[in-house]
Amino acid sequence: MVVIAEESQNNTGGKFPDGPNTPRFIQTIQGIFQPRKYLEERVLKYGDIYRAKFSGFPAQVVVSNPQAIQELFTADSKLFESGSGNTILQPLVGDSSLLLMDGERHLHQRRLLMPPFHGERMRTYGDLICNLTTETISNWEIGKTFSARAVMQEISLRVILRAVFGVDEGERFEKLRVLFKEMLDSFNSPLTSSVLFIKALQRDWGPWSLWGRFLRKRQQIDELLYGEIRERRSENNVERQDIMSLLMSARDEEGQGMTDVELRDELMTLLFAGHETTATTLAWALYWIHHSPEVREKLLKELEGIKTRDFTEISRLPYLNAVCSETLRIYPVAWFTFARTLKVPMRILDYEFPAGTMLSPCIYLIHHRPDIYPEPNSFKPERFLERQFSAYEFLPFGGGNRRCIGMAFALFEMKLVLVNILSQYTLALANKRPIQPARRGITFAPATDVRMVVKGKR
Numbered sequence: 001m002v003v004i005a006e007e008s009q010n011n012t013g014g015k016f017p018d019g020p021n022t023p024r025f026i027q028t029i030q031g032i033f034q035p036r037k038y039l040e041e042r043v044l045k046y047g048d049i050y051r052a053k054f055s056g057f058p059a060q061v062v063v064s065n066p067q068a069i070q071e072l073f074t075a076d077s078k079l080f081e082s083g084s085g086n087t088i089l090q091p092l093v094g095d096s097s098l099l100l101m102d103g104e105r106h107l108h109q110r111r112l113l114m115p116p117f118h119g120e121r122m123r124t125y126g127d128l129i130c131n132l133t134t135e136t137i138s139n140w141e142i143g144k145t146f147s148a149r150a151v152m153q154e155i156s157l158r159v160i161l162r163a164v165f166g167v168d169e170g171e172r173f174e175k176l177r178v179l180f181k182e183m184l185d186s187f188n189s190p191l192t193s194s195v196l197f198i199k200a201l202q203r204d205w206g207p208w209s210l211w212g213r214f215l216r217k218r219q220q221i222d223e224l225l226y227g228e229i230r231e232r233r234s235e236n237n238v239e240r241q242d243i244m245s246l247l248m249s250a251r252d253e254e255g256q257g258m259t260d261v262e263l264r265d266e267l268m269t270l271l272f273a274g275h276e277t278t279a280t281t282l283a284w285a286l287y288w289i290h291h292s293p294e295v296r297e298k299l300l301k302e303l304e305g306i307k308t309r310d311f312t313e314i315s316r317l318p319y320l321n322a323v324c325s326e327t328l329r330i331y332p333v334a335w336f337t338f339a340r341t342l343k344v345p346m347r348i349l350d351y352e353f354p355a356g357t358m359l360s361p362c363i364y365l366i367h368h369r370p371d372i373y374p375e376p377n378s379f380k381p382e383r384f385l386e387r388q389f390s391a392y393e394f395l396p397f398g399g400g401n402r403r404c405i406g407m408a409f410a411l412f413e414m415k416l417v418l419v420n421i422l423s424q425y426t427l428a429l430a431n432k433r434p435i436q437p438a439r440r441g442i443t444f445a446p447a448t449d450v451r452m453v454v455k456g457k458r
Contacts, residue, residue: 017061017351019051028055032197033190035335035439036364043365049351052360056088056199058341060358061351064365066372070392071348072340072359073400078103079346082402085339085358088196088442091214092272094265098405099273099338110405112250113266116163116243117409125163126311129413132158133420140454145430148450152282153181153275155417160274163409164267165228166242176224183217184276186210187441196441225264243270277333278410280445282417285327287450288379289422290429295381299323303423314419315412322381324414328396330379331437335364335444337398363395426455 020027020042030038031054039062042050048065063069083100093099098109115121136155140146157177161168168177187193195201195210204212232248247266251257258266289296302319314320339360346353353359368376372393373383397404404410421427430451438447 015351016353017049017051018046019053020046022053024053024055027053028197029194032194032439035444036437039335039362039365040368048365048369049349054197056197057085058356058358060339060360061353062360062362062365064362064369065349066366066369066390066392068348069361069366069395069399070390072361073392075346077401079343080340080359081343082106082338082340085341085360091196091202091218093269094261096259096262096265097269098266099269107401108252109266110401112247113243113270114405116246117406122409122412123311125159125409126412126416128162129155129159129416130420132162133417134424137421137424140425142454142456145451145453148286148452149279149283149446152286152417153279156278156282156413157181157271157275159278159413160271162242163274164243164270166240166245172224172228176221179217179221179224180271180275183214183221184272184441186214186217188445190439193439193441221268222264225267226260229260229263273404274406274409276441276443278413280333280440280443281324281327281410282414283446283450284331285324285414285418286421286427286452287429287435287446288327288330289323289418290427290452291432291434292379295323295379298381300422303419306419306423311412311416314415317415318385319381320415320419322384324411324418325384325394326379326381329367329373329394330377331444332363332367332396333443333445334396334398335362337361337363337395338402361395361399363398366393366395369393422458424458426458428453428455 022030027038031052042052042062043064049061049063049068052060052062054060063072081102083102083106086099089097089099098106098113101109133155136151136158154177157180158168161173161177165173167173187196192210195214202211203209204215206212207216228244229248232244237245238249244263244267247258247263249257289299298319302317306313306317337360339358341358342353342355344355346357348359367373370376372389391399397407397410430453435446435448435450437444
């Protein structure tokens with residue numbers, strides 16, 4: 001049970017977690033370039049709740065204790081600020097993004113964006129996902145190799161463009177696809193990702209500088225988005241059912257609609273969150289399925305006789321679900337949930353946290369606790385058939401009032417894409433060497449390209 005502290009920590013007997021005294025900048029560099037080593041060494045030395053210091057952030061506590069995370073996720077959200085902990089995303093998504101909001105504004109915007117990603121409306125995207133997947137892979141040739149991430153990026157970006165805008169074709173959207181990929185590729189390594197974490201590096205030294213290139217790509221994307229917003233406003237087509245039309249028709253309690261800037265920021269948020277994470281997870285899934293022959297055989301056996309258009313049946317396949325869950329467990333795309341910054345002092349377990357403390361549940365460390373997941377570094381989908389994990393033990397999409405609104409949509413898309421690919425082609429890894437995760441911006445992706453070989457058609 002979470003208890004709000006009414007007295008100082010000395011009087012309550014509470015304590016503040018221990019942690020490394022390494023200078024803030026050094027910890028930041030370690031977290032950027034050696035995140036796995038940094039996290040695993042610290043949790044072994046200081047336990048599953050420890051203090052950390054990173055440049056640009058207030059006092060921070062890394063949490064990988066399931067009971068503490070449960071208390072945090074179930075506490076009154078009014079006791080925290082979460083948007084302020086996501087300012088690292090501001091250059092990508094803008095000030096008016098759902099990710100940077102708190103309080104009633106966050107709740108209102110979340111309610112607005114939830115319906116398209118759930119229920120019957122979401123299932124209408126099934127044909128879209130299958131058609132776009134088949135179209136994208138139709139030119140594969142026997143014996144040829146391809147980049148799993150590149151293909152998954154193309155599929156996921158086209159899916160989210162169609163869901164958000166109702167269209168992914170034409171000159172504007174072709175430019176948007178290319179520019180959006182190039183912008184995110186600006187941060188495709190730990191070195192280039194450091195510019196997001198270290199504000200001093202965010203300087204425009206011209207088009208040849210990293211930040212300068214990013215700003216110019218972002219400006220070109222903005223021009224395309226604002227052009228689409230202007231056209232939609234002039235059309236005023238009330239029959240459109242895409243997410244952008246839903247946002248444009250929304251009104252607050254005073255009857256005011258979203259401004260062009262607010263629309264742009266939410267569109268950028270949806271494109272970023274609905275594309276990059278799904279593409280990475282699908283690339284990992286193809287890697288693990290083909291890295292583990294027994295997993296591949298079990299999955300193909302389950303898929304025999306399945307009609308790929310029966311979306312309900314696909315979504316309920318137990319081993320497919322286990323493979324997707326284990327992919328999200330072993331190397332989650334995000335290694336931390338959104339942080340919660342305390343507005344008031346709070347006691348969690350035996351610890352006393354003053355107001356202003358940033359509490360950061362660590363998805364990666366939770367997912368690699370051997371007491372919850374025996375042999376945590378092994379890919380074992382069967383673990384998800386043998387037991388149910390709580391929302392505080394398995395949390396690839398975060399939790400509480402900040403859980404990803406696109407969770408159901410992402411899982412649905414992941415399953416349909418995999419089934420369509422595996423039912424049409426026989427694939428193999430071009431290289432059997434193990435692939436480790438590496439930082440890609442604020443997310444984590446395969447350190448090297450997942451190269452696949454087309455062995456035949458099914």
